Amino acid sequence: MIGGFQKFTLIDYPEKLACIVFTQGCNFRCHYCYNPDLVLPDRFKNTLREEEVLSFLEKRVGLLEGVVITGGEPTINVGLKDFIKKVKDLSFLVKLDTNGSMPQVLEELIKEGLVDYIAMDIKAPPEKYADVVGAHVNLKDIDRSVRLIMSSGVDYEFRTTVIKDQLSVQDIVSIAKWIRSAKRYYLQKFLPGKTLDPTFAYKNTYSDEELRSILSLIKDNFFECAIR
Template sequence: MKSIAGVDFKSKHPLCRLKVGGLQSLSLIDYPGKPACVIFTQGCNFRCGYCYNVELVLPEKFGELIPVHEILRFLERRVGLIEGVVITGGEPTIQVGLDSFISEVKKMGYLVKLDTNGSMSKVLKRLIDEGAVDYVAMDIKAPLVKYDEVVGVKVDKPSLLESIRLIMTSGVEYEFRTTVVKEQLSKEDILQIVELIKGAKKYYLQKFIPGKTLDPNFSNRSTYSDEEFKQILSSIKDYFVQCSLR
């Protein structure tokens, strides 16, 4: 069977190897200012305890994949109805077929927003250099000294720093964001994160919402109160063009 991309989906073409675990047909919040769909890739190289996308992270929880040709046909039908495609995860930059997939999406005239943990700076550089992404959102999980602890694996810190540099100098729209679990990140930790991204256009603190989490021990952990967040934001907002709570 041939796809709209002219690819035999029984072949070993890279496009066929993109693992899509979910699709949200319409979102008005994931791509700022744009109606978009959201594509969830399956698989992640981090193990953040507070993550709620368990079925996209843990192999033993993986569900059935959505064939790439079905995603492309869906996107072809949505031309003119939505403006953007958000690619999130999981972690999209570990996907073999990501470049090929984005190429097909761009041919349809869509804007592409990439959500990433920033661990794969070489992949990110390639995508930026090729003009493949129009918006990048990078999660800054913790100050560098606590990164391994928070994400549950050993992290290449220079690659993270390079991703931050690439994003801030890329010319594409971008944002940084941090999910805040009170027991994990102190106010001082947040100030140390700010030191990594001073001068960025947008930085958002995200409230941790208790519930289903990758590590069940996080299911009843807490975040800061609105008043505490207000105080934190007051102390950091001047370092950014835009800084707020989500």
């Protein structure tokens, strides 16, 4: 189900001119989520027809380079693969944003050459995962997705939204050890705003100086590591 569409972005697909397709529905309930209208079924608005998006893309062949598919969580949508095939048939690159909870879907997309870039959110160290995502989580599936992505040959990044009240410095160090040797890892600074849990508008965030200090502790684990 397509719940939103942004016709142009310079920042969501690295070094590519792209558009963004937002899918509805998510199996996590991360308190800090910026897209509650895409996560909670009772907030779903009228969905966009797939044909509307494809019609737009047909007119942008040669002008846009890529399509970012995000959510919500795209991999829980049964029509994802067929939609991506149609996008690829128009010769667009595809970037997929995912929480990594559906490794079997990722594996199928990778094997069929349907994704060109994967961005996976690493929510927390394993022992804190369920608390941070606000839902039951199969940690074996999360780890399987991490290993699958790292060995896939597909370009990728991992990223973590960091909130001081939720993840300690040691938690972030633990994540870095878990995904050591990944190609890219980004710390995303939490900016209070419209979130799934309204109380998170008042949560403490790390300062830029604190984030730089954390970065110095973990950067040697990765080929590229930075703050967003």
